[in-house]
Amino acid sequence: MLKGRIIKALSGFYYVLSDGKITQCRGRGVFRKQKVSPLVGDYVTFQAENELEGYILDIEERKNELIRPPIANVDQAVLVFSAIEPEFSPLLLDRFLVLVEANGIKPLICISKIDLVSDEKRPGIEKYAQDYRNIGYDVLLTSTITEDGISDLLPYLNECVTVVAGQSGVGKSSLLNALKPELELKTNDISASLGRGKHTTRHVELISVGTGLVADTPGFSSLEFINIELEDLSTCFPEMDRLSENCKFRGCLHLSEPKCAVKSALEEGDIPPYRYEHYTSFIEEIKQRKPRY
Incomplete structure (x- = not known):
C-alpha cells in the first residue's frame, strides 16, 4: 500500500x-x-x-475541511478582496473570516488592485486595512500591475498549505500568476453588466509555490454558516473573543446583556462599528437558519 x-x-x-x-x-x-x-x-x-x-x-482523519471550495487540511487562507472592481466589501470579508476562523485556519487578508484606487478613495481603504491589523490580522495591499506587496506575500506561503479564496473577479489567479508566472492561470475581466468577475478556475488544485502548496479555487460570492452555532460566533471575531472573558455573564452573546465587555468596547470606539453590525447580522442569520435533521 x-x-x-x-x-x-x-x-x-x-x-x-x-x-x-x-x-x-x-x-x-x-x-x-x-x-x-x-x-x-x-x-x-x-x-x-x-x-x-x-x-x-x-x-x-482531517484536521479541517471546507465545503466551498472543497478542500481539506488547510493551514492558511489568503482572502483576496479587491480595493475596487468589484468594490471592497468588509461585510463579505467578515463572512470569509468567520468561516476560516471556525475551521481553525489562519487568515491573511490581501487587498488587491490597489493601483486602481483614486487618491480620494485610498484613505478609506487604508483605514480598513489598519482596522483589521488592529484586530490582529496580517493585511497586505497588493497590485499585480505595479507588483506592490507581491514580494511580501511569498514568505507567507512557505512550508504550509494555503487556500486562495475570495469573490469572483478580485484577481486570485492574477496574484498566483504574479507569484509564479509559469503557471499561466486563466484570468478574466469583470463583467460590466454584473459588476463581478466571471469564474475562471473550474477545479481545486494544489500548486507548488515557494516551499509551500497553494490552492487556486473557484470564485464564489456567498457563504452560509452551516456548522456555526450562536454561542460560537463571537469566538470567530478575535477582538470579541478576547474581551468576552470580562463579560459579567458566561455565554454572553454581546447583544443586550448587562455589563458586557464587548458592548463597552464598542461604545468606547475600540471595536469598529461595522464589525459589530456584521456580528449582529450574522447572529440573526444563524437564528433564522432552518434546523438540520
Missing part, C-alpha cells in the same frame, strides 16, 4: 502525490456507502498498478 496527498480532483479522478510522483486514482465504492468523498488536501492510502490506474483505499 502507498501513502500520499491528493493534489487535484477533476472529473471523478483524484491525482495523488507520493514520493514525487503523481498517480491518477479513483475512489473505491466504499466511500459512497460511507457518504465520504475524497478531497484535495486529503492524506490517503492507495494502491496502483501504474501511474494511470490507482485506487484510493482509505482517507486519514
Whole structure:
C-alpha cells in the first residue's frame, strides 16, 4: 500500500502525490456507502498498478475541511478582496473570516488592485486595512500591475498549505500568476453588466509555490454558516473573543446583556462599528437558519 496527498480532483479522478510522483486514482465504492468523498488536501492510502490506474483505499482523519471550495487540511487562507472592481466589501470579508476562523485556519487578508484606487478613495481603504491589523490580522495591499506587496506575500506561503479564496473577479489567479508566472492561470475581466468577475478556475488544485502548496479555487460570492452555532460566533471575531472573558455573564452573546465587555468596547470606539453590525447580522442569520435533521 502507498501513502500520499491528493493534489487535484477533476472529473471523478483524484491525482495523488507520493514520493514525487503523481498517480491518477479513483475512489473505491466504499466511500459512497460511507457518504465520504475524497478531497484535495486529503492524506490517503492507495494502491496502483501504474501511474494511470490507482485506487484510493482509505482517507486519514482531517484536521479541517471546507465545503466551498472543497478542500481539506488547510493551514492558511489568503482572502483576496479587491480595493475596487468589484468594490471592497468588509461585510463579505467578515463572512470569509468567520468561516476560516471556525475551521481553525489562519487568515491573511490581501487587498488587491490597489493601483486602481483614486487618491480620494485610498484613505478609506487604508483605514480598513489598519482596522483589521488592529484586530490582529496580517493585511497586505497588493497590485499585480505595479507588483506592490507581491514580494511580501511569498514568505507567507512557505512550508504550509494555503487556500486562495475570495469573490469572483478580485484577481486570485492574477496574484498566483504574479507569484509564479509559469503557471499561466486563466484570468478574466469583470463583467460590466454584473459588476463581478466571471469564474475562471473550474477545479481545486494544489500548486507548488515557494516551499509551500497553494490552492487556486473557484470564485464564489456567498457563504452560509452551516456548522456555526450562536454561542460560537463571537469566538470567530478575535477582538470579541478576547474581551468576552470580562463579560459579567458566561455565554454572553454581546447583544443586550448587562455589563458586557464587548458592548463597552464598542461604545468606547475600540471595536469598529461595522464589525459589530456584521456580528449582529450574522447572529440573526444563524437564528433564522432552518434546523438540520
